[in-house]
Amino acid sequence: MKSHAKAVVIGGGVVGCSVLYHLAKSGWTDIMLIERSELTSGSSWHAAGGFHTLNGDPNVAKLQAYTVQLYKEIEEISGQSCSLHLTGGVMMADTPERMDFLRLAHAKGRYLGMDTELITPSEAKAMFPLMDETNFVGAMWDPVEGHLDPSGTTHAYAKAARKLGAEIVLRNRVVELTQEVDGTWNVVTEQGTVKAEHVVNCGGLWAREIGRMVGVELPVLAMEHMYLLTEPMPEVEEFNKSTGREMIGVLDFKGEIYTRQERNGILLGTYEKACKPWSPVSTPWDFGHELLQPDIDRIAPSLEIGFKHFPGIEKAGIKQIINGPFTFALDGNPLVGPVQGLTNFWCACAVMAGFSQGGGVGLALSNWMVHGDPGFDVWGMDVARFGEWATLRYTNAKVRENYSRRFSIRFPNEELPAARPAQTTPLYDTMIANNAVMGDSWGLETPLWFAPRGSEPKDVVSFHRSNDFGPISEEVRATREKVGVTEIANFAKYEVSGPGAEDFLNRLMTNRMPKTGRIVLTPMLNEFGRLIGDFTIAKASPRGGEERFMIWGSSAAQKYHMRWFEKHLPKDGSIRIHRFDQTLVGLSIAGPKSRDLLQKLVDVDISTTAFRFMDFREMAVGGAPCMVNRITYTGDLGYEIWMAPAYQRLVYKAIKEAGEEFGLVDFGMRALLSMRLEKNFPTWFRELRPIYGPFEGSMDRFIKLEKNDFIGREAAAKEQAEGPKLRRVSFIVDAADADVMGDEPIWAKVGGKDYGTVEKPHGYGAPRFDAGGKEVRGSNAAEGASAVRGIVDGDWRVVGWVTSGGYAHYVEKSMAQGYVPAALAENESAGLFEIEILGHRRPARVNVEPPFDPSGEKMRT
Numbered sequence: 001m002k003s004h005a006k007a008v009v010i011g012g013g014v015v016g017c018s019v020l021y022h023l024a025k026s027g028w029t030d031i032m033l034i035e036r037s038e039l040t041s042g043s044s045w046h047a048a049g050g051f052h053t054l055n056g057d058p059n060v061a062k063l064q065a066y067t068v069q070l071y072k073e074i075e076e077i078s079g080q081s082c083s084l085h086l087t088g089g090v091m092m093a094d095t096p097e098r099m100d101f102l103r104l105a106h107a108k109g110r111y112l113g114m115d116t117e118l119i120t121p122s123e124a125k126a127m128f129p130l131m132d133e134t135n136f137v138g139a140m141w142d143p144v145e146g147h148l149d150p151s152g153t154t155h156a157y158a159k160a161a162r163k164l165g166a167e168i169v170l171r172n173r174v175v176e177l178t179q180e181v182d183g184t185w186n187v188v189t190e191q192g193t194v195k196a197e198h199v200v201n202c203g204g205l206w207a208r209e210i211g212r213m214v215g216v217e218l219p220v221l222a223m224e225h226m227y228l229l230t231e232p233m234p235e236v237e238e239f240n241k242s243t244g245r246e247m248i249g250v251l252d253f254k255g256e257i258y259t260r261q262e263r264n265g266i267l268l269g270t271y272e273k274a275c276k277p278w279s280p281v282s283t284p285w286d287f288g289h290e291l292l293q294p295d296i297d298r299i300a301p302s303l304e305i306g307f308k309h310f311p312g313i314e315k316a317g318i319k320q321i322i323n324g325p326f327t328f329a330l331d332g333n334p335l336v337g338p339v340q341g342l343t344n345f346w347c348a349c350a351v352m353a354g355f356s357q358g359g360g361v362g363l364a365l366s367n368w369m370v371h372g373d374p375g376f377d378v379w380g381m382d383v384a385r386f387g388e389w390a391t392l393r394y395t396n397a398k399v400r401e402n403y404s405r406r407f408s409i410r411f412p413n414e415e416l417p418a419a420r421p422a423q424t425t426p427l428y429d430t431m432i433a434n435n436a437v438m439g440d441s442w443g444l445e446t447p448l449w450f451a452p453r454g455s456e457p458k459d460v461v462s463f464h465r466s467n468d469f470g471p472i473s474e475e476v477r478a479t480r481e482k483v484g485v486t487e488i489a490n491f492a493k494y495e496v497s498g499p500g501a502e503d504f505l506n507r508l509m510t511n512r513m514p515k516t517g518r519i520v521l522t523p524m525l526n527e528f529g530r531l532i533g534d535f536t537i538a539k540a541s542p543r544g545g546e547e548r549f550m551i552w553g554s555s556a557a558q559k560y561h562m563r564w565f566e567k568h569l570p571k572d573g574s575i576r577i578h579r580f581d582q583t584l585v586g587l588s589i590a591g592p593k594s595r596d597l598l599q600k601l602v603d604v605d606i607s608t609t610a611f612r613f614m615d616f617r618e619m620a621v622g623g624a625p626c627m628v629n630r631i632t633y634t635g636d637l638g639y640e641i642w643m644a645p646a647y648q649r650l651v652y653k654a655i656k657e658a659g660e661e662f663g664l665v666d667f668g669m670r671a672l673l674s675m676r677l678e679k680n681f682p683t684w685f686r687e688l689r690p691i692y693g694p695f696e697g698s699m700d701r702f703i704k705l706e707k708n709d710f711i712g713r714e715a716a717a718k719e720q721a722e723g724p725k726l727r728r729v730s731f732i733v734d735a736a737d738a739d740v741m742g743d744e745p746i747w748a749k750v751g752g753k754d755y756g757t758v759e760k761p762h763g764y765g766a767p768r769f770d771a772g773g774k775e776v777r778g779s780n781a782a783e784g785a786s787a788v789r790g791i792v793d794g795d796w797r798v799v800g801w802v803t804s805g806g807y808a809h810y811v812e813k814s815m816a817q818g819y820v821p822a823a824l825a826e827n828e829s830a831g832l833f834e835i836e837i838l839g840h841r842r843p844a845r846v847n848v849e850p851p852f853d854p855s856g857e858k859m860r861t
């Protein structure tokens with residue numbers, strides 16, 4: 001074993017081997033993988049080997065498509081077969097709601113390069129004759145599904161990596177990780193210490209233990225998982241003989257089961273409700289190639305439905321039941337990327353579908369390590385997406401919830417209950433007493449809407465408008481016409497201070513920094529000129545002679561942004577960044593009477609001229625020391641008031657008492673989001689994401705190319721000079737009883753004209769590789785097939801996708817935001833666009849000016 005390496009990958013499961021292969025392919029050959037036992041000694045060896053491209057997050061779906069494409073490549077390089085069976089598969093819907101869910105998934109496929117098709121139960125039965133099709137109302141066919149040999153595939157990655165120069169050390173456990181002052185890692189193993197620049201945690205079932213070696217508690221938990229194998233079945237053999245084909249894979253939502261052909265019999269696996277964590281606190285080091293005791297009682301309810309839906313299987317004898325553990329993060333997607341607060345410590349763990357996702361994970365992580373950027377929009381699997389609140393017990397509750405709901409529908413207005421309430425503000429009990437329906441915002445309880453007195457504060461979950469519609473309308477109307485108050489503790493808040501703080505922020509942000517007492521809005525770009533942040537920044541008066549800036553941003557992106565800030569901080573420690581999290585909370589008041597209300601609570605003049613739109617000031621509100629921004633996300637006259645948690649009840653009480661004479665109402669997050677829609681305001685992670693440039697995102701007025709050499713300036717200047725290909729636009733939609741939720745296709749009547757943007761961009765900038773192993777730059781390497789069924793319909797063509805939307809209650813219109821080709825972005829003609837909502841194409845019209853207060857006069861008064 002060598003004593004130095006550029007990177008050490010810990011763990012020789014399918015994920016570690018894929019990471020090693022991709023690093024080697026990127027040109028890093030001074031790399032080694034260290035495996036405790038033999039390759040596949042964790043969960044990889046007993047996997048059912050199924051793969052598919054579908055994923056709730058379209059960006060993760062893209063990386064799954066890449067994984068499937070990759071198998072041919074690694075077979076060729078390694079000479080090792082993966083035993084690939086590309087059979088295709090169906091998802092079966094047993095209710096109209098599940099069919100709506102499939103319609104949504106199918107609609108997304110129109111611009112994601114996925115070739116899915118909605119089919120009848122009888123058509124599904126023709127491909128899987130063991131089912132009783134009368135149990136179902138419809139199905140979705142996906143041709144890119146199948147199964148493979150898990151062990152062969154892991155070895156194919158490993159052999160291919162070796163051929164490219166990587167070293168693999170077996171039977172050698174990593175026992176300790178320490179870091180030198182210069183950043184070098186000491187990877188202490190049973191066979192000696194390796195000095196490495198980078199360490200990658202691909203520990204699978206032991207990922208938590210490896211995290212603990214560097215003081216990190218990763219939010220990952222192993223769950224027991226069972227599948228059964230039947231004896232050979234004559235029906236299967238007969239089908240193969242008569243059709244010349246293998247039976248397809250089937251996913252049955254109702255039974256929470258997946259099933260497919262395995263040799264001459266059937267494999268059937270369950271995601272049972274009565275699921276069971278395995279080794280919830282720590283994983284024994286001596287666990288290896290043994291299986292867990294099967295527990296048929298636990299999966300009996302699923303089997304009962306399964307045998308009813310697939311009577312052909314019930315008759316077969318069960319040959320074997322496999323029960324093995326594998327790992328999950330809270331939302332079921334992997335944990336990938338650099339861990340915030342550490343240097344060169346990388347994660348590729350919690351990969352619950354290693355044979356669907358392993359390739360994409362390896363590609364994104366190797367790009368990130370070699371080129372400093374994943375090259376794709378990997379937010380859906382970024383290790384930074386969970387906060388400190390994701391403790392061992394929190395993770396346990398959430399992973400169990402996620403596992404037991406793996407095949408359940410998540411409705412757009414559905415809040416999941418496990419591990420809640422976790423974080424609460426001092427106003428939590430007050431909000432509950434006010435009949436608030438609470439939601440989880442990055443682990444924090446946040447009021448969503450207020451149910452009428454006497455009614456149960458509970459969402460009726462639905463894809464259609466629901467029981468919150470009326471109350472939200474009232475919250476919006478009262479706020480727009482009088483005044484409303486809402487909690488905004490769920491924003492991210494930071495303070496940047498120290499000599500040179502302004503220069504530091506100027507280098508990171510696209511807009512000029514404000515003068516003392518003023519506020520600016522500013523995007524942040526990466527080196528490739530893509531949007532990686534959107535902030536409100538105020539310059540506070542200096543303290544101790546040092547510059548001081550307050551920053552507000554997206555709550556969910558706190559660790560993601562801290563990682564970026566820390567990467568760019570001067571090494572001399574002159575600039576400090578403080579993340580407040582819940583040590584700073586807030587309230588926002590908005591509406592035409594908000595100034596009169598606030599004036600009653602402060603001892604300074606806040607008239608239009610004394611406290612202007614986009615002013616920032618530290619002042620006492622109701623006797624509590626606060627920071628006040630004259631700005632609100634409602635786009636009305638309004639204020640954001642920030643205080644230490646100890647003062648929040650005092651300020652809220654003062655606002656409520658003073659607001660009585662003005663008709664003050666409480667409003668929740670959903671009303672806030674409705675109001676931002678009628679102002680055409682974007683949201684981070686929906687409209688603004690790293691796949692879009694700032695001009696594509698219609699953020700033109702915040703991009704000051706002439707101000708200085710900020711990060712991403714060159715790429716942004718190029719985007720502006722060449723003209724953005726896409727534009728973010730706002731639509732008014734002729735909806736019925738359902739509004740857009742996000743990710744719906746946008747159709748345009750363009751005749752034969754192809755605007756060339758049918759596929760949603762996914763990758764950007766960083767070098768990466770196409771399916772043939774060729775390095776490509778600046779194109780969508782992981783896009784998958786582009787010949788998609790159903791993107792052209794006569795004169796109509798899918799030209800874009802919705803990012804978010806809903807009902808704009810004050811202007812009483814259904815609205816959507818999304819991306820379309822730039823050439824169509826300002827065309828407000830009726831009859832040009834349609835947006836597909838739950839399978840029905842609804843007329844939509846581009847709306848360049850916001851329907852509420854287009855001139856911005858109200859917020860400036």
Ligand SMILES: Cc1cc2nc3c(=O)[nH]c(=O)nc-3n(C[C@H](O)[C@H](O)[C@H](O)COP(=O)(O)OP(=O)(O)OC[C@H]3O[C@@H](n4cnc5c(N)ncnc54)[C@H](O)[C@@H]3O)c2cc1C
Pocket residue numbers: 010011012013014015016034035036037038039040041042043044045046047048049050051172173174175202203204205206207210225226227322323324325326327348349350351352353354355356357
């Ligand atoms: C019953 C069952 C069915 C499944 N079916 C499917 C399926 O159909 N499709 C699918 O895609 N996925 C399936 N999976 C999940 C799949 O197995 C996992 O996604 C995959 O194995 C994860 O691979 P990994 O490399 O992350 O982890 P692991 O396979 O657990 O590998 C981790 C490796 O790290 C090594 N290691 C850990 N700590 C150290 C250390 N300190 N020093 C050195 N080495 C160390 C371990 O020995 C191990 O070999 C199934 C899993 C189970 C249990």
